[in-house]
Each structure stands twice: as C-alpha cells, then as structure tokens.
Amino acid sequence: MASKWVVCSTAVTFGRGSSEPVDRLEAAGCEVRFNPYGRPLDKKEILEFARDADAIILGNDDLPASVIRRMKKLKIIARYGVGFDGVDVAEARDLGIQVTYAPASNREETADFTFGLILDLERHISQMVIDTRSGGWTKRTGTGLYGKTIGIIGVGQIGTAVARRALGFGMDILGYDIIQRNEATVYGVVYTTLNDLLRRSDIITIHLPLDETTRNLISSRELNLVKPGSILINTARSGIVNHNALDKALQSGRLSGFAIDVFSKEPPDHQPYYDYDNVLVTPHVAGNTYESSQRMGNIVVDNILAVKSGKEPPDPVTPQHLYESMLSMGQVVLNKQMPGTLHQLEGK
Structure with missing residues (x-):
C-alpha cells in the first residue's frame, strides 16, 4: 500500500x-x-x-x-x-x-482592512476609544474622505479593489504601476508617475510585491515629496518603506499618520514609531x-x-511570474518617473 x-x-x-x-x-x-x-x-x-x-x-x-x-x-x-x-x-x-x-x-478582505485603517487614522477612532475607556471625553476633529485624493501604489488585484471602495467614498484616485490595467480606470483610477502621486495624494496606500526594485521604494526622497499632513498605509510588504526615513517623516509632521500590517519578521522587532499616537500597528491580519x-x-x-x-x-x-522575479535580480528596473514602463539595465 x-x-x-x-x-x-x-x-x-x-x-x-x-x-x-x-x-x-x-x-x-x-x-x-x-x-x-x-x-x-x-x-x-x-x-x-x-x-x-x-x-x-x-x-x-x-x-x-x-x-x-x-x-x-x-x-x-x-x-x-x-x-x-x-x-x-x-x-x-x-x-x-x-x-x-x-x-x-484575500483581495476583498485586504481592501476592506486597508479602508478600515484609513478611516481609523483620519477619524482618530482608536485614539478616542482608548481615551474614552480610560475616563477621558476628548472629541477629536477628524478628516473626511469625500473629495480627497487617494494614491494607490500598485494597482493589481488588491489595488483595484481599493479603488472600487475609494470611488464609493467620492474620492479622486491616482494610480502608479508598471502595468496600466484598464479595469482600474473603470473605477476612476488615473495613472501617473510615482512622484506626482506622492505630491498630490492626501492618502497613500501601498499594494506592491517586494523585490529589489521595490525595496525602500518609499524612502527619504519620496517622503520629502509627499503633501504635508498626508497619511501612509502599508498592507503589502514591510521592506517597501524605509523605516528610518518613515520615523523622521512622522516626527517632522510631514506624515500625519501611518498604518502597517506587514513585517520583515514576525513578531517584529519593536520600532520607536509603534508608540506614536498617530501610528496603527496590526499583526499581519489584513487578509485574514x-x-x-x-x-x-x-x-x-x-x-x-x-x-x-x-x-x-x-x-x-507562470513564466510571467518568473519574468517579474527577474526584477529582484536587477535585470530590469522600474523607472519612478514614468508610469507603466520597464527599462532594461545596460550590460546585464
């Protein structure tokens, strides 16, 4: 047998x-x-x-x-x-x-959770829950989503699902990806460069895979471009954001809030910004x-x-996935200035 x-x-x-x-x-x-x-x-x-x-x-x-x-x-x-x-x-x-x-x-679940984090940060829900439970009664003034601009970095399955939800909130939607998918434009996505997205977005949410072209994609230079007072959401991969640069952007007020659900190891090493009132940290449960x-x-x-x-x-x-894995070996690189394009590295 x-x-x-x-x-x-x-x-x-x-x-x-x-x-x-x-x-x-x-x-x-x-x-x-x-x-x-x-x-x-x-x-x-x-x-x-x-x-x-x-x-x-x-x-x-x-x-x-x-x-x-x-x-x-x-x-x-x-x-x-x-x-x-x-x-x-x-x-x-x-x-x-x-x-x-x-x-x-887990596309729909991750998109739901992403909007949960956005609403929590913009309306200070968790802060007020903690305050009220401890006997406080502070009515924090929040920020509405209607008419705001959301920038979606990575407009694949999950990014497109986030766009559908943003459309329902009456938001303007910017997208940045190496592939411009027509489906996303049905939900109001306007493709642009990464730099333009960072400058114009009130809310920035990341939905990219992690490879060597996306590692530290959001670092000091990019965070210096963001609209002052914007918020950043990461339910994709931890390594896409440089965490030293992120800490500085939060301390300076360049970012008014940050939420993260993904980590390079689990449980993660504690980061100082985890303790900030305007930061949400959840244990990798967006799609669960x-x-x-x-x-x-x-x-x-x-x-x-x-x-x-x-x-x-x-x-x-598939072979298409293998092609994408070439990105992690540096055989093709993403050009941050040009939406929807790949540029071959010379001599590789």
Missing part, C-alpha cells in the same frame, strides 16, 4: 478559520502537519519540520534553493497567499517541483477572515491534490 503523502504547513493560519481544507487533505489520504512555532520558520526549522514532505504549504517563510535541494521528496510548494517572494522558483522548476499560489484569495481562510485554504488544497493525482495544478507560478 502506498504511503501517505506528507503535507507540512508553515502557514500559521492554514486550517484555523475553517477545517474544510484540512478535512479534504486527510480524506485524500494525506498526513497533515501544522506549524509548531506559531510564527514563520527559519531555514533550519523548515528542514527539521518538513524535510520528508511531499507538499509544503508555505506561509510568510523564505524557501531558498539551499533548503529546496535538501527536501528530496518535495513535489509541490503551495504558497498560502498571493505573493511568492522568498521562494527560489527557478530552483524548484529545475528540480521538477511545482510552485503554486492563491491569486486574489473566516471567509478568506476557507477560500485560500481550498485553493491551496486544489493545487496539492492536482499534483498528487499527476495533473497540472490550477494556479501555477
């Missing part, structure tokens, strides 16, 4: 909001193992936990070539999420290992709801069971 497929999940929230994905794997004869640490694993811990895995459900962990090569039974890396930074996709493909992801699985947990879990399971059955998975990382 064939041995059970071993499926190891480093994704902390897999199976937590809904048991259906786990039940499906077990019904298909899989042995399912769960993250024993409650946080992303380092390389040594991944090997200890999943060395004999046939499938790995990968959370916010890195999976470099050095680890992939030592997982001799591995047949599929199923990313529990919409991104795949930190995974050596080329190495996996060379070894015949499928790499899949869960596109758009009961509905998205079930949806994302089932997408991951669909991919695993397809590979287990010898079929092509429905959500593979």
